[in-house]
Amino acid sequence: MSEYTPKLQVQLNERLMKLKERFVQKFGKTPLFYAYAPGRVNLIGEHIDYCGYAVLPMAIEQNILAAVSVDESQTIQLANANPQYNDITVSTGDLKIDRANPQWQYYFLCGVKGVQELLGLAAPVGMQCVVDGTVPPSSGLSSSSALVCCAGLLTAEANRKTLTKVVLAETCARSERYIGTEGGGMDQSISFLAEEGTAKLIEFNPLRSTDVKLPGGAVFVIANCCVEMNKAATSHYNIRVVECRIATKVLAKSRGLDWSRLMKLGEVQPELGASLEEMVQIVEEVLHQEPYSREEICQCLGITLECLCNDILSPNTQHVTQFKLYQRAKHVYGEAGRVLRFKAVCDRAGAQAIQELGELMRDSHASCRDLYECSCPELDQLVDTCLQSGAVGSRLTGAGWGGCVVSMVPVDTLDSFLQRVRESYYQPDARRAALEKQSLFVTKPGGSSHSVSGVAVSQHPPCPVKGPHASSAGVSI
Numbered sequence: 001m002s003e004y005t006p007k008l009q010v011q012l013n014e015r016l017m018k019l020k021e022r023f024v025q026k027f028g029k030t031p032l033f034y035a036y037a038p039g040r041v042n043l044i045g046e047h048i049d050y051c052g053y054a055v056l057p058m059a060i061e062q063n064i065l066a067a068v069s070v071d072e073s074q075t076i077q078l079a080n081a082n083p084q085y086n087d088i089t090v091s092t093g094d095l096k097i098d099r100a101n102p103q104w105q106y107y108f109l110c111g112v113k114g115v116q117e118l119l120g121l122a123a124p125v126g127m128q129c130v131v132d133g134t135v136p137p138s139s140g141l142s143s144s145s146a147l148v149c150c151a152g153l154l155t156a157e158a159n160r161k162t163l164t165k166v167v168l169a170e171t172c173a174r175s176e177r178y179i180g181t182e183g184g185g186m187d188q189s190i191s192f193l194a195e196e197g198t199a200k201l202i203e204f205n206p207l208r209s210t211d212v213k214l215p216g217g218a219v220f221v222i223a224n225c226c227v228e229m230n231k232a233a234t235s236h237y238n239i240r241v242v243e244c245r246i247a248t249k250v251l252a253k254s255r256g257l258d259w260s261r262l263m264k265l266g267e268v269q270p271e272l273g274a275s276l277e278e279m280v281q282i283v284e285e286v287l288h289q290e291p292y293s294r295e296e297i298c299q300c301l302g303i304t305l306e307c308l309c310n311d312i313l314s315p316n317t318q319h320v321t322q323f324k325l326y327q328r329a330k331h332v333y334g335e336a337g338r339v340l341r342f343k344a345v346c347d348r349a350g351a352q353a354i355q356e357l358g359e360l361m362r363d364s365h366a367s368c369r370d371l372y373e374c375s376c377p378e379l380d381q382l383v384d385t386c387l388q389s390g391a392v393g394s395r396l397t398g399a400g401w402g403g404c405v406v407s408m409v410p411v412d413t414l415d416s417f418l419q420r421v422r423e424s425y426y427q428p429d430a431r432r433a434a435l436e437k438q439s440l441f442v443t444k445p446g447g448s449s450h451s452v453s454g455v456a457v458s459q460h461p462p463c464p465v466k467g468p469h470a471s472s473a474g475v476s477i
């Protein structure tokens with residue numbers, strides 16, 4: 001049964017009613033069904049999913065909702081409840097995704113295209129959709145992946161196909177790469193595998209999730225630093241992905257492994273039978289701290305520049321000339337260890353749990369800032385402010401370079417924490433002060449992506465939105 005608080009349930013149903021009205025205005029008919037996909041906050045485990053390591057996120061209540069109907073038109077008519085976003089109409093057989101211009105509709109089309117291709121649909125149905133989102137864009141809370149997941153889910157539903165949550169998550173993770181970022185799959189996985197009331201350890205290859213019960217006595221607070229970061233619009237993210245890929249190959253070659261087939265730092269560890277702590281030592285022994293030039297990498301691996309550019313670099317990292325391998329690899333193995341320790345502390349639920357988790361979060365932020373260099377001055381300032389305001393742990397969440405921090409705050413100091421963060425970070429700056437209401441909020445683990453029947457929404461008073469049918473891998477939605 002859904003554990004949504006009555007207030008959230010009412011808000012969601014109000015949004016569904018408004019969405020229905022908009023849909024009727026726009027398309028002159030009622031929606032056939034609705035789809036829901038949540039954003040997420042990552043508690044720990046940053047920039048390690050694409051290296052094959054487990055991460056520890058939870059879904060948040062902010063989400064993407066879509067109202068949908070189908071017809072034989074062979075077109076997709078897409079509108080957004082927010083008038084700032086343009087409507088589009090495209091043919092179902094000709095979905096073009098413009099990487100150079102990563103606008104909202106392309107994320108939607110990524111999800112549609114991924115599921116169409118997976119299902120091998122010869123004649124996908126035409127769809128009319130109105131989308132309404134409450135995940136703040138470019139804030140590190142996965143608004144783009146929630147949109148991809150929502151589109152993937154509704155495409156399967158519209159074509160009357162049932163896919164498991166795991167298949168949907170993997171398909172949406174793959175298809176979001178059509179936009180150009182080589183993401184790792186955390187965001188899509190938690191969007192489909194989340195469950196109310198619990199964070200999840202998400203592991204890859206094969207994709208699976210395990211409940212992580214967070215200790216009582218503390219809450220997680222999200223705070224947006226008010227610097228926007230659209231990871232598809234810059235090459236920061238993909239540069240980190242290729243730095244990790246090159247570090248994988250240089251480490252593997254130094255240990256006599258078949259380096260050419262290894263792509264992820266997480267693949268080197270089992271080949272060497274080493275612990276994560278030993279992997280950190282190996283990084284220190286093998287890699288040097290100065291950035292590597294292209295020439296040095298080619299020399300280390302015995303490859304040509306052409307081979308480096310074609311087989312290892314991605315299209316938007318062709319211009320990069322310096323690669324920090326030591327720092328990136330050291331972050332990845334260290335952060336992978338912190339995720340496992342975070343879970344172990346939660347499982348043990350000892351008296352010191354909150355302090356121990358706080359320390360892991362602080363170390364994670366320091367590693368993101370100093371080794372992975374995915375923070376920014378505003379994120380660092382906000383993390384410091386949160387720690388000085390009573391948080392036991394605070395760290396950037398998501399890709400970084402802007403967006404949000406997540407802090408762990410003892411329940412009994414929550415009010416003074418919020419007050420002090422408002423006074424120190426938001427109120428002194430007019431732009432931040434204007435954004436404060438949607439930028440600082442307490443969050444709880446929310447439920448997963450699911451579809452909602454159209455009939456239910458027409459009921460009044462507000463109907464319950466169906467919760468996730470099952471939590472674990474391999475269960476149909």
Ligand code: GLA
Pocket residue numbers: 042045046047048049050142145183184185186187398399400
């Ligand atoms: C983005 C990506 C994820 C993950 C995080 C960083 O959210 O979509 O796959 O890599 O950044 O942890």
